[in-house]
Amino acid sequence: MFIILKKELKALLKDRRAVILGLLMPIILITVFSLAFGGINNKSEEKKIQLLVCDEDKSPITKQAIAGIDSIKMLEVYTTTTDSALALVKAGKYPAALIFRKGFNDSVKAIRPLPWELKYDATQAIEMGMMQQYLAQSLFANVGKPMSEKMILRNARKQFSGMDSMSQAIMALQMKKSFETNSGDMDKLQQDIMKIKSAPIAQAQNNDGLVQALAGTAVMMLLFSLTAVGGRLLEEKENGTLKRLLYSPLTASDILTGKIMSAMVFAICQLFIMLTYSSFVFGLVIIPKLGSILLLVPAIAFACSGFGMFLASFVKSREQLQSMSTLCILIMSVIGGSMVPSFLMPHWMQNVGHASINYWAIQGFYDIFSRGIAISDPVFLEKVGILTAIGAVLTAISFSLFRKNVTSMA
Amino acid sequence: MIDVKNITKSYGKTQAVRGISFSIKEGECYGLLGPNGAGKSTTINMLSMLFPPDAGQITIGGIAIAKSNTRIKNMLGIVPQEIALYDKFSAWENILFWGSIYGVKGKALEDKAEDLLKWVGLFDRRKEAVKDYSGGMKRRINIACALLHSPKVLLLDEPTVGVDPQSRNLIFELIQQLNKEGMTIIYTTHYMEEAEKLCNRIGIIDKGLIIAQGTLDELKTQSNVNDMILVDCNQAPDEKMLNDKLKTTVSVSENRISILSGDSKKDLTRVVTTCTDAGYEINRIDIQKGNLEGVFLKMTGKQLRD
Numbered sequence: 001m002f003i004i005l006k007k008e009l010k011a012l013l014k015d016r017r018a019v020i021l022g023l024l025m026p027i028i029l030i031t032v033f034s035l036a037f038g039g040i041n042n043k044s045e046e047k048k049i050q051l052l053v054c055d056e057d058k059s060p061i062t063k064q065a066i067a068g069i070d071s072i073k074m075l076e077v078y079t080t081t082t083d084s085a086l087a088l089v090k091a092g093k094y095p096a097a098l099i100f101r102k103g104f105n106d107s108v109k110a111i112r113p114l115p116w117e118l119k120y121d122a123t124q125a126i127e128m129g130m131m132q133q134y135l136a137q138s139l140f141a142n143v144g145k146p147m148s149e150k151m152i153l154r155n156a157r158k159q160f161s162g163m164d165s166m167s168q169a170i171m172a173l174q175m176k177k178s179f180e181t182n183s184g185d186m187d188k189l190q191q192d193i194m195k196i197k198s199a200p201i202a203q204a205q206n207n208d209g210l211v212q213a214l215a216g217t218a219v220m221m222l223l224f225s226l227t228a229v230g231g232r233l234l235e236e237k238e239n240g241t242l243k244r245l246l247y248s249p250l251t252a253s254d255i256l257t258g259k260i261m262s263a264m265v266f267a268i269c270q271l272f273i274m275l276t277y278s279s280f281v282f283g284l285v286i287i288p289k290l291g292s293i294l295l296l297v298p299a300i301a302f303a304c305s306g307f308g309m310f311l312a313s314f315v316k317s318r319e320q321l322q323s324m325s326t327l328c329i330l331i332m333s334v335i336g337g338s339m340v341p342s343f344l345m346p347h348w349m350q351n352v353g354h355a356s357i358n359y360w361a362i363q364g365f366y367d368i369f370s371r372g373i374a375i376s377d378p379v380f381l382e383k384v385g386i387l388t389a390i391g392a393v394l395t396a397i398s399f400s401l402f403r404k405n406v407t408s409m410a
Numbered sequence: 411m412i413d414v415k416n417i418t419k420s421y422g423k424t425q426a427v428r429g430i431s432f433s434i435k436e437g438e439c440y441g442l443l444g445p446n447g448a449g450k451s452t453t454i455n456m457l458s459m460l461f462p463p464d465a466g467q468i469t470i471g472g473i474a475i476a477k478s479n480t481r482i483k484n485m486l487g488i489v490p491q492e493i494a495l496y497d498k499f500s501a502w503e504n505i506l507f508w509g510s511i512y513g514v515k516g517k518a519l520e521d522k523a524e525d526l527l528k529w530v531g532l533f534d535r536r537k538e539a540v541k542d543y544s545g546g547m548k549r550r551i552n553i554a555c556a557l558l559h560s561p562k563v564l565l566l567d568e569p570t571v572g573v574d575p576q577s578r579n580l581i582f583e584l585i586q587q588l589n590k591e592g593m594t595i596i597y598t599t600h601y602m603e604e605a606e607k608l609c610n611r612i613g614i615i616d617k618g619l620i621i622a623q624g625t626l627d628e629l630k631t632q633s634n635v636n637d638m639i640l641v642d643c644n645q646a647p648d649e650k651m652l653n654d655k656l657k658t659t660v661s662v663s664e665n666r667i668s669i670l671s672g673d674s675k676k677d678l679t680r681v682v683t684t685c686t687d688a689g690y691e692i693n694r695i696d697i698q699k700g701n702l703e704g705v706f707l708k709m710t711g712k713q714l715r716d
Contacts, residue, residue, distance in 0.1 A: 239492065239493075239494065239497075240490055240491075240492030240493070240494035241494045241495070241496060243460065243490060243492070243494065244488070244490055244494035244508070244555075245511065246460055247458045247459075247460060247483070247486070247488045247490070248483060248508075248511045248512060249480045249483045249484060249511070249512065249513070250511055
């Protein structure tokens with residue numbers, strides 16, 4: 001028994017790279033998962049919601065309101081122009097923009113419904129509930145309170161016009177107390193006058209959960225599948241068929257191109273099967289969006305195929321491929337939002353996620369199905385372009401590594 | 411048909427081929443005989459353009475090989491040492507695939523595939539997955555897959571490794587038939603009897619060098635080899651002691667002594683006496699008439715299986 005134990009340990013230790021990966025993998029994954037889910041430093045740094053604020057009115061009251069919003073601990077406020085804010089929210093880079101329209105100050109003075117709007121990313125509707133609570137408290141303190149006082153004083157003057165100003169002030173004070181205790185009046189102020197027009201920036205499809213599940217799972221599984229396709233390159237190297245192919249008139253580039261193309265065909269089929277299944281079973285609307293899908297799916301397939309071939313060209317054996325692919329795919333899936341939506345992660349982690357295929361693929365699906373972004377919109381095309389670029393870079397590296405390794409085939 | 415001039419190849423600091431030269435005429439079957447690691451496969455890989463030599467020149471069919479020359483590649487049929495087949499595919503699927511990558515298409519490909527499968531005796535089992543074949547059957551398909559495009563030159567790199575004697579004989583017959591039909595063949599092996607049986611000329615390769623080449627008779631003459639006495643003992647004999655006492659080329663491998671002899675009848679008594687005096691119990695004695703094993707022993711001072 002101990003002889004077997006000794007032999008097994010000796011055999012295990014012979015493959016140092018496998019041992020190192022085996023020991024490091026759980027540590028790396030625990031770290032990445034913890035960082036993604038905010039498990040580290042969660043006492044000192046709570047996750048803040050980012051909010052873009054646009055001040056078209058530039059009045060003292062809007063400045064005061066923005067200062068109030070800026071002091072909310074749970075918000076991270078950035079001021080910018082309306083066009084820029086809308087573009088950033090549309091692109092999914094910020095969850096929401098609060099716009100103080102021109103004439104805001106005049107409306108406060110005239111106690112008219114206030115011209116302000118909250119435009120948000122349709123995929124982040126969950127965060128908007130929290131956001132609106134934070135905003136309501138701050139805006140009432142900074143805008144609502146002075147407005148209500150002004151309103152009461154105006155009403156007191158109107159109602160008690162025969163009294164002297166001292167009596168009018170006393171009556172106003174009493175009315176204010178009554179107003180504050182009478183929730184109906186308060187509600188009227190909040191609902192009619194202070195109400196923020198809140199709407200998603202593009203037509204919301206109300207299917208975020210499904211899109212997240214579809215896109216997140218599809219891309220993660222695709223990466224695994226295509227790494228397995230890449231693994232067949234190593235299998236061919238091991239069983240001699242790759243050498244035999246290289247004996248033939250085919251070039252190394254012909255062989256790798258053929259492999260990548262087969263991986264892409266497989267990937268495209270897999271994605272379309274998932275989309276069709278989601279359409280039939282969960283009611284995902286795909287026909288009107290077919291153009292965008294036909295553009296995004298090959299881009300995702302190309303990026304994932306490039307990744308599979310890159311790994312297969314980089315590692316020396318199928319055992320190494322298995323360890324490396326599991327590590328890379330799980331990390332990319334965590335940081336890229338396959339396992340948990342990106343917006344729930346700390347902001348710096350969301351930025352790190354931009355380095356993953358998963359992030360761009362999932363955002364592309366959100367653009368199509370949740371944000372309702374048109375095929376010609378640069379916001380959507382950017383994602384298609386980035387995925388294609390990732391695929392091109394990884395494929396180019398694969399070609400270089402593959403050619404370099406050809407002489408070691410014999 | 412093939413002209414190899416002073417080719418070399420190194421892997422890092424290891425020099426696998428150290429200046430090999432040989433020429434092969436059209437229709438000839440040339441054997442490269444040497445132990446494992448002698449440089450046979452490296453030579454085949456350079457001939458088949460898997461990688462270029464570090465130095466020297468190779469000409470096939472009058473064309474000097476360059477980095478990638480489709481004309482030369484189409485001239486060559488290569489049977490690798492490994493059974494390089496897709497084992498989940500059937501024999502038929504494999505043969506069609508390997509033919510198609512050489513540009514053979516359509517009915518021509520199917521006709522050729524059928525002929526070859528009949529020729530290797532596997533047409534009736536063509537639809538079975540290769541993984542279900544015996545080692546010998548896989549080896550035969552391995553050869554057939556190299557012939558779809560009717561190459562002028564066939565390179566066979568140890569095509570009988572791990573094959574049972576019956577399948578081996580069948581493979582020999584196939585190769586002899588191809589050679590009779592005029593195909594130029596290069597055959598690498600570390601089995602003496604294969605080289606003796608199949609090849610018109612043989613190059614003996616050891617440590618990256620061709621140490622002798624010619625017909626079997628020429629090699630025997632070159633090495634002045636007549637007979638070889640083979641003695642199997644009950645224990646590992648002392649090679650140095652035997653060399654000193656017998657004063658001829660003696661090689662010991664495990665319990666076997668191989669002794670080169672100019673006159674085996676005369677030397678036999680002396681060999682038996684020497685072994686008995688040394689306390690070795692003799693289990694078996696064979697006398698082989700001058701053969702390649704003797705030539706190899708004379709040339710390299712070791713048995714081919716060392």
